[in-house]
Amino acid sequence: MHGEYKEPGGKLVVVDLDVEGGALRNVRVAGDFFLEPDEAILQIDAALEGAPAHTDAAGLAARLTAALPKTAVLFGLSPDGIAIAVRRALSGATEWSDHDWQLIHDPAQPPALHMALDEVLTAEVAAGRRPPTLRVWEWASPAVIIGSFQSLRNEVDPAGAERHGFAVVRRISGGGAMFVEPQSTITYSLSVPESLVSGLSYADSYAYLDDWVLGALAGIGVKAWYQPLNDIATDVGKIAGAAQKRTAGGGVLHHVTMAYDIDAGKMADVLRIGREKLSGKGTASAGKRVDPLARQTGLPRAEVIERMIGAFRRRYGLADGSVTADEMARARDLAATKFSSQEWTARVP
Missing domain, CATH: 3.30.930.10 (Bira Bifunctional Protein; Domain 2)
Structure with a gap:
């Protein structure tokens, strides 16, 4: 499944994932945003891996916020924006x-x-x-x-x-x-x-x-x-x-x-x-x-x-x-x- 979301004033977030046994699997987040440190992208993927597919955007954002280190810098994206991209992937949303x-x-x-x-x-x-x-x-x-x-x-x-x-x-x-x-x-x-x-x-x-x-x-x-x-x-x-x-x-x-x-x-x-x-x-x-x-x-x-x-x-x-x-x-x-x-x-x- 594939989902995209561009936050107003932000950058494009792209999510690709599978659903197996009612849970998110093989989650990969990408986009033209900026993120420090580099390994934070792996922590984002790991935070979403295994999440129940019915989790709403607020719940997904909470998982991401809890998983990211306090030193992480997100520029052009946010936990909320990533969560919306996931929900759009799961719902079969179309893009412009x-x-x-x-x-x-x-x-x-x-x-x-x-x-x-x-x-x-x-x-x-x-x-x-x-x-x-x-x-x-x-x-x-x-x-x-x-x-x-x-x-x-x-x-x-x-x-x-x-x-x-x-x-x-x-x-x-x-x-x-x-x-x-x-x-x-x-x-x-x-x-x-x-x-x-x-x-x-x-x-x-x-x-x-x-x-x-x-x-x-x-x-x-x-x-x-x-x-x-x-x-x-x-x-x-x-x-x-x-x-x-x-x-x-x-x-x-x-x-x-x-x-x-x-x-x-x-x-x-x-x-x-x-x-x-x-x-x-x-x-x-x-x-x-x-x-x-x-x-x-x-x-x-x-x-x-x-x-x-x-x-x-x-x-x-x-x-x-x-x-x-x-x-x-x-x-x-x-x-x-x-x-x-x-x-x-x-x-x-």
Whole structure:
């Protein structure tokens, strides 16, 4: 069995192993990490040898921590990362390079249709009828997109939304509200098979699926990191938030909204951002909660998007694609019957 895991900001860890009699055998850990002293690699292998195959990642990490001498120096890897690589080997996880990735970057669409496309495309990936897909969104109109479990009345000021022409829609993933203006936001979705995140905890999968975008941001001069659970942050502020939905058919939807530019006053007029949320972020106003990419990069929005797509393509390969006629027909139906309905939008009043 073979498993790989690259810790965000770290190096690649590769594990090859057998399972005999319910225990790990012939364990070999490798990778492009740094480790001192040399013999510590043998101690890592020995610590995993014979471990029950059902041991979870925390248990495997504990075995590794106990076996390593206090003088050992691990650079680019950790006991937790090694343990995750083992669990991915045992679960038959796939790697990014195992898949032929497809890009969808279509003209602007209405907010409700974007919600529906996420649901349809992820179902198609789960069913094996579509390859794993990176979809970059273009917005036809301003919108507030609330999380699946958020209260409509607690999150949105209806008078403010109407005054500024914002539609309000609810997505299928959890998390917080997205404040979107067409040329001020960068949004993308990853629709992937569950095998890509197999062996990862729910929290770890967030950083794993967005490790590529941290590299893309670094390429345009933005040093960013993942701030658990679902924020992408820099030393001058948050720039993005992620959300996920695991589907019953074995698909994973992971989407991210990045602030390219923002009208803080308008956002405060449309969103009911609670005092508790603001105090928890250590800020006094909504405008200070995000730091847009326009200010940090000085690049046009379209160029930021193209550089992000280019970074993904260089790392994993990416063929240009499109939404099929059948997928679009189903998405339009869902947009009309579900995502535009008051029953869905106000399902948590």
